Amino acid sequence: MSKKIKLAILGGGGDSLIGILHRVASGMFDQFEVVGGVFNVDLEESQNFARKIGIGTNRIYKDLDGLIAAENALPEEERVQVVSILTPNFLHYPMAKQLLENDFHVICEKPLTTTYEEAKILEETYKNSNSIFAVTYTYTGYPMVRQMKEMIAEGVLGKIQKIDVQYYQGWINPIIHDEEKRANTWRLNPEKSGISCCVGDIGTHAFDMIEYVSGMEVKNILADLNYLYRDNRMDIDGTILLRFDEYVKGVIRTSQIATGEENNFTVSIYGEKAGLKWEQENPNYLYLLEEGEPMRVLKPGHAYNSKLSLDGTKLPPGHPEGIFDSMGNIYKGVARAIRKEDYHPGEFPTIHDGIRGMNFIEKAVESHRQGNIWVEIDE
Amino acid sequence: MSKKIKLAILGGGGDSLIGILHRVASGMFDQFEVVGGVFNVDLEESQNFARKIGIGTNRIYKDLDGLIAAENALPEEERVQVVSILTPNFLHYPMAKQLLENDFHVICEKPLTTTYEEAKILEETYKNSNSIFAVTYTYTGYPMVRQMKEMIAEGVLGKIQKIDVQYYQGWINPIIHDEEKRANTWRLNPEKSGISCCVGDIGTHAFDMIEYVSGMEVKNILADLNYLYRDNRMDIDGTILLRFDEYVKGVIRTSQIATGEENNFTVSIYGEKAGLKWEQENPNYLYLLEEGEPMRVLKPGHAYNSKLSLDGTKLPPGHPEGIFDSMGNIYKGVARAIRKEDYHPGEFPTIHDGIRGMNFIEKAVESHRQGNIWVEIDE
Amino acid sequence: MSKKIKLAILGGGGDSLIGILHRVASGMFDQFEVVGGVFNVDLEESQNFARKIGIGTNRIYKDLDGLIAAENALPEEERVQVVSILTPNFLHYPMAKQLLENDFHVICEKPLTTTYEEAKILEETYKNSNSIFAVTYTYTGYPMVRQMKEMIAEGVLGKIQKIDVQYYQGWINPIIHDEEKRANTWRLNPEKSGISCCVGDIGTHAFDMIEYVSGMEVKNILADLNYLYRDNRMDIDGTILLRFDEYVKGVIRTSQIATGEENNFTVSIYGEKAGLKWEQENPNYLYLLEEGEPMRVLKPGHAYNSKLSLDGTKLPPGHPEGIFDSMGNIYKGVARAIRKEDYHPGEFPTIHDGIRGMNFIEKAVESHRQGNIWVEIDE
Amino acid sequence: MSKKIKLAILGGGGDSLIGILHRVASGMFDQFEVVGGVFNVDLEESQNFARKIGIGTNRIYKDLDGLIAAENALPEEERVQVVSILTPNFLHYPMAKQLLENDFHVICEKPLTTTYEEAKILEETYKNSNSIFAVTYTYTGYPMVRQMKEMIAEGVLGKIQKIDVQYYQGWINPIIHDEEKRANTWRLNPEKSGISCCVGDIGTHAFDMIEYVSGMEVKNILADLNYLYRDNRMDIDGTILLRFDEYVKGVIRTSQIATGEENNFTVSIYGEKAGLKWEQENPNYLYLLEEGEPMRVLKPGHAYNSKLSLDGTKLPPGHPEGIFDSMGNIYKGVARAIRKEDYHPGEFPTIHDGIRGMNFIEKAVESHRQGNIWVEIDE
Ligand SMILES: NC(=O)c1ccc[n+]([C@@H]2O[C@H](COP(=O)([O-])OP(=O)(O)OC[C@H]3O[C@@H](n4cnc5c(N)ncnc54)[C@H](O)[C@@H]3O)[C@@H](O)[C@H]2O)c1
Ligand SMILES: NC(=O)c1ccc[n+]([C@@H]2O[C@H](COP(=O)([O-])OP(=O)(O)OC[C@H]3O[C@@H](n4cnc5c(N)ncnc54)[C@H](O)[C@@H]3O)[C@@H](O)[C@H]2O)c1
Ligand SMILES: NC(=O)c1ccc[n+]([C@@H]2O[C@H](COP(=O)([O-])OP(=O)(O)OC[C@H]3O[C@@H](n4cnc5c(N)ncnc54)[C@H](O)[C@@H]3O)[C@@H](O)[C@H]2O)c1
Ligand SMILES: NC(=O)c1ccc[n+]([C@@H]2O[C@H](COP(=O)([O-])OP(=O)(O)OC[C@H]3O[C@@H](n4cnc5c(N)ncnc54)[C@H](O)[C@@H]3O)[C@@H](O)[C@H]2O)c1
CATH class of the missing domain: 3.40.50.720 (NAD(P)-binding Rossmann-like Domain)
Structure with missing residues (x-):
């Protein structure tokens, strides 16, 4: 059975x-x-x-x-x-x-x-x-995202000093520039979509990714959103300054009017000792930068990766896995949790991450509405 | 039910x-x-x-x-x-x-x-x-491989004049340089593995890919294989000259001693009018080259792709699919064939492709053994 | 003579x-x-x-x-x-x-x-x-930067809606984390260096580049700078929000603590109709993005480039020119001006650009000191 | 004075x-x-x-x-x-x-x-x-080509086992496919151009590069050239098998009908211990591959480079130099030789390299004419 x-x-x-x-x-x-x-x-x-x-x-x-x-x-x-x-x-x-x-x-x-x-x-x-x-x-299910998380946890970067995450798409362009279409798309209707379009849909991925890989929590944000037209009620672009503590800063850049971009989600994290970069559209490459050293390009499936990362790869190096495999890894973690087997907390995002995401969305809109001022994320 | x-x-x-x-x-x-x-x-x-x-x-x-x-x-x-x-x-x-x-x-x-x-x-x-x-x-299940096939069939390249396919790996290095290991690996034992290691395992992918995307048949080949050690009985590297007709030529380069390469399978096809290039490790990019024109980079899921290609993509552009998805597309085609639904002959390779592959392997070894001479592939 | x-x-x-x-x-x-x-x-x-x-x-x-x-x-x-x-x-x-x-x-x-x-x-x-x-x-002397300028002037992008420029370096890391070194480097001494380190040195390149290629003027900025240590008197990192008009926004991201980055200066400009991207470290590629179209990669020396761009290339396509050639193009323009020959205003930046740069630096520091508020760039 | x-x-x-x-x-x-x-x-x-x-x-x-x-x-x-x-x-x-x-x-x-x-x-x-x-x-004047040479000399790759060099251009396409043009271009006229077009013009760069960076000499070659039309008297494409010794092999692939290619000259050298790859169109990157290790990307101007390489860089890392700078390095070496200053033999190619190049061209044509057989390069 x-x-x-x-x-x-x-x-x-x-x-x-x-x-x-x-x-x-x-x-x-x-x-x-x-x-x-x-x-x-x-x-x-x-x-x-x-x-x-x-x-x-x-x-x-x-x-x-x-x-x-x-x-x-x-x-x-x-x-x-x-x-x-x-x-x-x-x-x-x-x-x-x-x-x-x-x-x-x-x-x-x-x-x-x-x-x-x-x-x-x-x-x-x-x-x-x-x-x-x-x-x-x-x-968060991509092997090289997990590897990033583990390397940061192990201290490969030293103290983090700067985080820069981009999530650029261009798909809303044909809608936003057409007066009728932008009036009638549910995505741009706050009653149907909530208070934010761009930050809510993709900015939230960026926010979660930052906290996932860095292990740090965002304390304050200052958002500048763009609605592009006076009659448009939802943000479709935004730059959000982040503060982790007085001297640890970051930025989320997110857009649905970055014309021609598909799903260009990139993560750059710089620490005292090294930097790490990753791009969603080429998810099987993780770039390790160190002052005065050749850049190193890590790939999934190699023994030099962490256990958490390796658990997310099914074939030997050079056989590209993609977004289906990433989501598969999340499901795999959930299965372990349901079966009460051991699992790493990094195997799937939890309700806690979801709650922080909602707080972030509301605070971004609030910061923008009040004239791009600093607001605090709840603990 | x-x-x-x-x-x-x-x-x-x-x-x-x-x-x-x-x-x-x-x-x-x-x-x-x-x-x-x-x-x-x-x-x-x-x-x-x-x-x-x-x-x-x-x-x-x-x-x-x-x-x-x-x-x-x-x-x-x-x-x-x-x-x-x-x-x-x-x-x-x-x-x-x-x-x-x-x-x-x-x-x-x-x-x-x-x-x-x-x-x-x-x-x-x-x-x-x-x-x-x-x-x-x-x-052959990758959307951009299928797109290549369809563009060539439609005449985007004009008459094909040159084909260059590379399949480079490096995994056998730690085995081949160890006398004991190379004596005891089944891959290098003709009794267990057949007459060829490198050509049989990956050269055959290269050969099939060429015929799949170009729609042409290889007529003659001249192979230079490398065994690296006198006591090694199986090829672990080879360059194979191809002739499609008197003035249409190509080359397959295949290796398991290309140190540090993972699964570096690339395809370049040049015609009178344009060229197309594709890389297995970054399978979601197809490069279209034309003299005097900016290179164009095609990606899966866009409406400009052929029906055969689009059938192999499950999410919008920018969501990278990989090798599991590629094999999934082959299974999808087989399902259609079994259910007697309509399907495109490019949806899965057939026994005919398998047979040509076997002929290619044997002929490559024969050409090499006879001193790197031209031999004919059966029709 | x-x-x-x-x-x-x-x-x-x-x-x-x-x-x-x-x-x-x-x-x-x-x-x-x-x-x-x-x-x-x-x-x-x-x-x-x-x-x-x-x-x-x-x-x-x-x-x-x-x-x-x-x-x-x-x-x-x-x-x-x-x-x-x-x-x-x-x-x-x-x-x-x-x-x-x-x-x-x-x-x-x-x-x-x-x-x-x-x-x-x-x-x-x-x-x-x-x-x-x-x-x-x-x-500004690079052929593909000039090409960007001309394409934007010709309306290839339509109305510009978003500009994102990055200038990341990591060289100050070994200095900034050493208490003694950071106290004694002239770069970090306002008496010797002026009021800004990072914005003054590289942020100003970013600012000039934006106005050079877009043909637009920045109206307002909001800067968040980072000094990293309480005893450090000069910014070594900053994110600067830009406003060109109510609905045309942008961001400059600039850093000298982006560990491992060398001279990673990138420009992304998105308009209603298309986007353009360029990277200083690979200066001979210009990426043209359009919704639903394959990305196009323009390169120097091709007849499809503008006169201003072609004037900056000395050899046929595929022969990479670099930063020396870029500066050479600026000198070439100055020679024409001195000789009272015809020249394109895009051939060299003028005192006007230098003045705007100085205003930008001061305003960035002012915005930051006043708590990251919007300040106006003079006309 | x-x-x-x-x-x-x-x-x-x-x-x-x-x-x-x-x-x-x-x-x-x-x-x-x-x-x-x-x-x-x-x-x-x-x-x-x-x-x-x-x-x-x-x-x-x-x-x-x-x-x-x-x-x-x-x-x-x-x-x-x-x-x-x-x-x-x-x-x-x-x-x-x-x-x-x-x-x-x-x-x-x-x-x-x-x-x-x-x-x-x-x-x-x-x-x-x-x-x-x-x-x-x-x-040979590019800093990363020089670095390749020095790393190989130092034994970073161990014993070399495979060399693959490509030099692909597409410029002759518009000429070769036009009966009149191909009859009247001096490049395709043996009286004016010598016995070879493609091998003579670019194949010879590939050959020299191999011997320059590897420090090895090619012993035998087998060439398959393409003339594309019966009335064309000069090769415009060729694949040339190389033998350095019984078990050390290579291939030169060279073409002027690789449609859309500009000056796509690439070098891949694989040894027992590691591999090195370089591309002329992106000359400031050198890729070091090792089994089971992250790929390393070396760039000019870093202290980890050899003296010979560093001597060829004028600005700090991240400021791209190009082909003019490469030729400049060759002239710099010649100046030292003329001034009887110390210099590294790798600073400029000599008449010896030129002579070997001529022998290679003639032997390639001979091999092809005799039916693609092995011929010997003179010592
Ligand atoms: N994780 C990601 O990257 C990602 C990507 C895309 C979408 N999403 C999320 O997935 C969710 C769905 O997005 P989508 O793009 O698939 O939306 P969709 O509109 O394409 O599909 C929604 C589906 O829900 C069904 N549905 C609607 N009301 C229902 C009801 N009362 N009961 C049962 N089914 C009902 C619809 O019939 C439809 O099949 C959204 O919350 C979206 O934010 C996440
Ligand atoms: N398409 C590709 O790209 C690709 C990639 C890898 C392998 N392959 C092919 O797949 C095949 C299997 O390769 P692999 O790497 O998985 O091999 P493997 O040795 O890892 O696995 C073979 C499996 O077959 C089982 N097996 C052996 N004898 C059996 C028998 N008599 N009855 C039932 N099961 C038996 C073994 O127990 C084992 O589970 C090979 O033919 C190989 O060429 C293809
Ligand atoms: N355009 C760019 O991308 C770029 C790049 C680097 C530097 N710069 C600018 O170039 C300028 C110089 O920078 P650098 O890095 O070469 O500085 P540097 O400190 O390396 O060199 C300065 C030179 O000026 C000389 N000098 C000092 N005082 C002098 C005086 N009174 N009279 C004559 N010579 C004097 C010094 O001896 C030294 O040779 C700076 O303004 C810097 O911002 C621009
Ligand atoms: N190193 C490289 O990568 C590279 C690249 C291109 C050309 N080349 C070589 O450079 C040489 C020249 O090539 P090119 O493309 O510049 O040729 P070209 O035909 O463009 O120019 C030849 C020049 O020589 C001049 N000339 C002809 N006969 C002369 C004579 N008797 N005395 C003085 N000048 C004379 C012509 O007027 C012309 O200025 C060739 O040998 C070619 O193989 C090398």
Whole structure:
């Protein structure tokens, strides 16, 4: 009898962007089995999609209430154990809350919620549960990101003195410059999207990445956002100054109007002793810079990498793995946590990371609205 | 009830390199379900591995005979439909032959067999069957390789005039320079490995890639191989001159002693009108060169790519996919063929490609042995 | 008889960094002849250096007064026509002023002066002279920088919406972390170096580059500088937010503590229609990005480049030229101006650019000191 | 009085490609002074060009006879000391011979002569002279090429086991595919160009580079050239197998029909212990590869480089120098030799390198004509 972890998925239907990433990732290490869920708002569509991906329709539910009721009625060993929430942002909070209250483990897409307030309530619910809770900041699963984290932890850089992270895309250009389109895109509608477009969608990845790899916490930020048009209500670009302590500074640069950029997410961290650089679009290279030394280019799968990094590579060096493999590594960590096996805290981001992300988004908008002043991130 | 295609696997056990690539690839598009197989020579190991990857042990067999007998006894709709052969090279031929004779579809690792003779017999068996037969030249599944193929077919390069393909690795260095190690590695033992080490293992990828993307057939070759030590019986490096016709030439450069190289497989094709270049370690870039024009860098997922290429990309541009995704695309094509859906002949390499590969290997060794002379590839 | 322009040099002695750059640059197009100058404070050293570089010592002077007196006594056609000022920053102002007052043309290293006040006085002197005045922002001479300028002027990017310029070095690390060294380096001594180290030395290149290529003027800035130690009096790192108008923003990132970076100066400019990127360390590549189009990589010497760009390339494409060639192009433009030949205003930066640079430096420090607030750049 | 070395130039007129490279290079280190020469066949043109480059016309001669007669009549300390031969290939031999016979030092462009026979005669003349004789294989002056040479000499790679050098251009495409153009281009006319086009022009750079950096001599070659059209008499592409000894092999790949390539000259050398790679179009990077180690990227100007390499860099790391600087380094070495100062034999290629180059060209054509067989390079 199969020992795979039973996974249900909310959202991620055939019309979605992110569904396939989670399905492939969950299957990658033979640990999870997608048994059902609510793929779409419409039940019939959900069922059709279930058929398309070759799973039975008997555990496809009308909605989350239906799922919880039916699954709870099953004997424990047949029951869904973990649920992935891939629905639009505003549904993360209610869905996650209900799942926690019913003792399911949760894998939730970022951003965790739509407000910091919600995030804090969710934290309480989480604390009162026994559930594992992962937030899928996808990029933390890359082997060379993990290697960066471990090298910094080991002190390879010495005291960190400067952090510069860029997340540039250009996709919103054709929308933003068209008056009608920018009025009618849900992404640019605060009612549907929350208070931020660019910072909320990608700035938050940058923020999480910084805290993930550096092991430091951002204390204060000063944000300058750009809305580009007076009638546009959502930021689509922003530069955010960071302070870790008086003499440790950084910057997040994030844009959806960096014309022609695809998903150009780069991380540069400089310490007293050395610097490390990484680029998401070429994720299998990690650059180690030292004054007066030849630059070193680290790659996945080599014995010189840390255990955490090596755990995230499946083939020998030179066989490029990508974003599906990165997400797969996150799922692998969640599986270990669910199975109560040993795992490294760096294997998946937690609700704590999700909460900080929400605080960051709100504080960035606040700083900007008040005239680009310094504001404090909660501890 | 699940409509996934039932897949069994031979080889690919927990100790293998290639097993995980096929498992992930087969699951990637929700088309296949691994139901069992013979993962290892040892039944118990096979069963343990089945448990580890979370599938039942009831369809884990002692050997291929056992598999065929048991599966044939099942009602057709429950029976394994396709078998992936991931065993060491010398087992490809007998296993594939037996599977074809019993009407299973076959996905076979390269090289197809250990001799050209075997390959031709297998072809006959195949012709008398109704089976689909795929040979997993993994790299043909990359979206930008497929794009290269389509652009060449459309005439973007004009008449091809020069082809230069490199496949450089360095892994054999620590073995080849140690007298004892080189005497005792099976890879360097012709009895176990066939007549060629380097050409057989990676030169054959280069050869297939050339014919795949160019749509042309190599007519003659002249090979200069290197054995490095008098007591070494297998080539571990070679340069092979190619002739497509009198004025269309090329070269395959292949090595396992290119110290420090990992899996540095590159393809350069130059035509009257333009050139195209691609590198396996950075597979999401395709370089288009034209005299007097800025070089253009094509990337996956953009609408300017061909249908065949776009079919191989799962996320928007800028989300790097890798070798698992490449193999996944090959499995996707095989699924279409098995389901008798429409598919493009470029979706997976066939037994024909496997046979040509075997002929190429033998001819390369023959050319070298006879003093680096021109020899002819069979039609 | 030689028709070369007679050039004298102040500073640039054998112990200097920048002397060789100007000497090679001035000779590159056979337009200038170094006839003498004041290479060092010490006359004998100057004379020795003159011998070393193979020019006579008869026009080597004790100081600028001596030079002016002696040269003015010569018949006009023998007299030095132009003087390059390569001395430490605090000498630029008095030397330039005296030269202008005596009707010499001036080529002055950046930063123009040590204060904005001085710069404005110098401007008056300049306006009352008939001299050509160039400020050697070296990097504007690169063919692909010039090409960027021309493409932007032609509207290839459409309306510019975002500018991001980085100038990262790491060289000050070994000094800044050593209490004694940082106390005793003249670079970190405001009395000797002016009010800014990092912004003054390299931030000013970034600022000039932005205005040079974009053709726009920075209106407001908000600077966050880093001094790293309480006892350090000079910025060695800074992020500076830029505003061109309400919805056109940018950022300059500049550092001397970006450990392991050498001279990593990059320019990214994004417009409504396209983006352009350039990197100083690989100066012969210009990247053109357009939504949904393959990236294009422009290189020097191709007919598709503008006249201004092509004028800066001496050999066919593929023969890499570098920083000496870039400075050579600036000298070439100055020669044309001196000879009253036609030239493009983009051929060399002028006193106007030098003055804006000084204003920028002071305003950056002011913004930082006042708590990172927006300040205005003078028109 | 000037102590610069008096240099005359033959060829290199205003219509030439290579003239400016030598003029800039000779001036770069303040060692040479161009005093005259024969820039063009036509005296008036020569004189006009002399005026254009700002030197007197009194030492511009009608031809080499005139130059020699007039210069020999001058007192020794005023006389031209060294002559650079930049004329078309067929003039190298007679000019060099006459210069040697008259005791001038010679700097000669490659290829040394048009036949191996001429080269050997020239060698005799040289041996009977006291002259310095340099052959300008330009690329050997790059700091990272010199670094490669020194690292190999020091044993960083261990025993070399494989060499792969590529020199790809695409410029001849528009000519070769046009029947009329290919009939009328002097480059493709053996009477004007010698027996080889591609191997003679660029293959010879590849050959010299290999021997320069490896310190080894090529023993045997097997060439497969391409003429592309039956009516074309000159090779425009070729792959040449190399043997250094029984188990040390290599390949030169050279083309003028690699469509869209500019000057793509790359060097890869693999030894038992490590590999080194370098690319002419990005000359400031040297890649050191070791099994199981991060790749190291060496750059010019760092203290970790050899003395020979550092001598070829004028500015600190990160300030890219290029091909003019590379040629400048060669001239610097020649100046030292002329001045009888100490110098490293790697500072400039000699007549010996030029002679080997001629032998290589002839042997490559011979190997091809005889059906791609192994031929021996003379010792
Ligand atoms: N980690 C990353 O890098 C990354 C990348 C992209 C998207 N995301 C996140 O993933 C989430 C989904 O994004 P997407 O781009 O796939 O969105 P999408 O709009 O493409 O897809 C959303 C899916 O949810 C379904 N859905 C909507 N309401 C539902 C409901 N009530 N119950 C069940 N299903 C419902 C829709 O039918 C659709 O299939 C977002 O929160 C987004 O921020 C994360
Ligand atoms: N497409 C590619 O790029 C690529 C890459 C690597 C390997 N390969 C090919 O894949 C094949 C396997 O290579 P590998 O590196 O995984 O080899 P491996 O030696 O690592 O693994 C072979 C597996 O086969 C099992 N096996 C051996 N005999 C068996 C038998 N009789 N029945 C069932 N299982 C048996 C072994 O127990 C082991 O699990 C080879 O043919 C190789 O050429 C292809
Ligand atoms: N454009 C660029 O990218 C760039 C790069 C480096 C330096 N610079 C500028 O060039 C200038 C010089 O920098 P450097 O690094 O060569 O400095 P340096 O300290 O290395 O050299 C200064 C030279 O000036 C001479 N000198 C000092 N006082 C003198 C005097 N009174 N009269 C004549 N000579 C005198 C010194 O002897 C020395 O030779 C600075 O203003 C610097 O900002 C510009
Ligand atoms: N080292 C390199 O990488 C490199 C690159 C390009 C050219 N070259 C070599 O440089 C040489 C010249 O090449 P080029 O491309 O400049 O050629 P070119 O045809 O552009 O120029 C030749 C010059 O020689 C002059 N000339 C011809 N006959 C003369 C004579 N009898 N006396 C004096 N001058 C005469 C011509 O007027 C012209 O100025 C060739 O041998 C070529 O192989 C070397």
